[in-house]
Amino acid sequence: MARGVYIHIPFCHQICNYCDFNKVYFKNQPVDEYIEAVGKEIEMAVSQTPEQFQQIETIFLGGGTPTALSAKQIERLLKLIGASLPTKQLIEFSSEANPDELSEDKLEALLAGGVNRLSMGVQSFDQTLLKKLGRTHANEHVFETIKQAKKAGFENISIDLMYGLPGQTMDQWQDTLERALDLDLPHYSAYSLIVEPKTIFYIQYAKGKLHLPTEDLEAEMYDLLMRRMEDNHKQQYEISNFAIEGRQSTHNKIYWDNDEYAGFGAGAHGYLKGKRYSNIGPIKKYIESINNNELPILHRHEVTNEEKCEEQMFLGLRKNDGVSFEEFETKLGVSMKETFGNEIAKLVREGLLIEDEKGVKLSRKGRFVGNEVFQQFLLGE
Known part of the structure; x- marks a missing residue:
């Protein structure tokens, strides 16, 4: 039985140099048709196995960037989600967001549609590093958007940070940490850079043009992260995540508990009835499958008992x-x-x-x- 639901929105106005998720540029894409297809996929899945979705605790809108959608598109997406899933019982309904995309009307649409948690991709407060990452926002966007989000009624706000970035110094990382902590948010995530295949960074790395911090320096950055979070009463509850009491990410804990969840949208992954599965990735093929009244599942894998034991350890630890x-x-x-x-x-x-x-x-x-x-x-x- 699913504890959570992940919904993938694969559209971006800018592709980040480190991102290996299923995503495309927003322009000239069938965005409205995709939203309708996601709604239909959810409806089909729930109608086929309604018992799987009776006790869901969380929904997470990820991407891509959900806030690449217009306010009207967000409103439509959330209406379709609410038509098939029991959103009123949720502990947590999260959406990823870019700081320079969260306008007032989008915030209102998210809140009205049941979203009660924002996860913002900040990554760094150093403009030079942001440019290297392919990020388009400025620090002012972060401060103003958080201010607007609180004014709109969002209390549960998290930001993502990254360290171990190309050319990043300890001073730059310390400055980012202090600026982030000055915001006094209830939740922070901080990840070391992993150079993934099929990314711009991977191409640069293969050519010897990506100059990363040493392992020792990256370890020092992680040590500083843990110390400064503890100093500011943000409890570490997972390797990369810190929160005040009561604001830990319920959705992400489903993954680490190795519990079951549903995945909807192009390229989404899920884990139901002991099987891990992944959806068709290309958007047009995904929509075509839905229009043929077929669930867009590309691969299914029945998890063996041995694999379940392994996953329980390396996720739970x-x-x-x-x-x-x-x-x-x-x-x-x-x-x-x-x-x-x-x-x-x-x-x-x-x-x-x-x-x-x-x-x-x-x-x-x-x-x-x-x-x-x-x-x-x-x-x-």
Whole structure:
């Protein structure tokens, strides 16, 4: 049964140099037709398996950029969502947003349609770095948009930051952190840059033209991030996420809990009835599938018990609370210690994991090398 719903809006007015998500330039795209197709996909899925959607807790509008849509398009999208999904019972209804796209009428449309949380892509407060990233907003857009969002009635606002950027210095990162913390928001996400294939940064990296900070400098940036968030009473609850009490991202916790969720839209991914699936990516082919009254699922994969055990560990260990022995056995029918006893003992000896009577979690040292820790729980390796 789905705890959450992800809806993909693949349109952008500007393509960022680091982004590998399914996206296209907004101009000359069948945007209105796409919105209708998403509404129809949701309607078809809910009508086929209504029991899967009775207890959803969250909806997340991602992209691309949902706020690339006009206010009228946002209004129409949210109306279609509300026609098929029980939006009034939601704990959290989030939308990603760009600071230079959130006009007053869009904010009103989002709020009227049930959205109660904004996740804004700020990334940096250094204009030189923003230009390198392919971002189009200025710092003034961030400050003004947050002010307008609060005035409109949004209390739950998060911003994304990035470190380990090309040419980024510690001074630049510290300045971005301080400006972000001065906003005193309830939630912050901060991610180190990963150079993904099929991105502009990847092409530059392959040509030797992308000059990244050293691993040591990136580790220092992460250390500063954790210290400054703690100093400002923003509790770290996941490797890259910090919040005041009660403002942790419920939707993202669904992923880290390895629970089921539905994905709608071109290129969206979902996890239902023990199967992971992905939708058709090209927008016209996606719309064509919907118009033929067919769910646009491209791939399905039934997750094996071994894979479920692996995922429970490497997703759950992202959380500061880690993975519970009891929850692992209740959910998967096997003991964590019997399945991963040797791996756990090794990582505890190395100071990367902490084990107590409840379960296991990353140590502070382990957070710096999380991916290396997670790899230890791949049974097929």
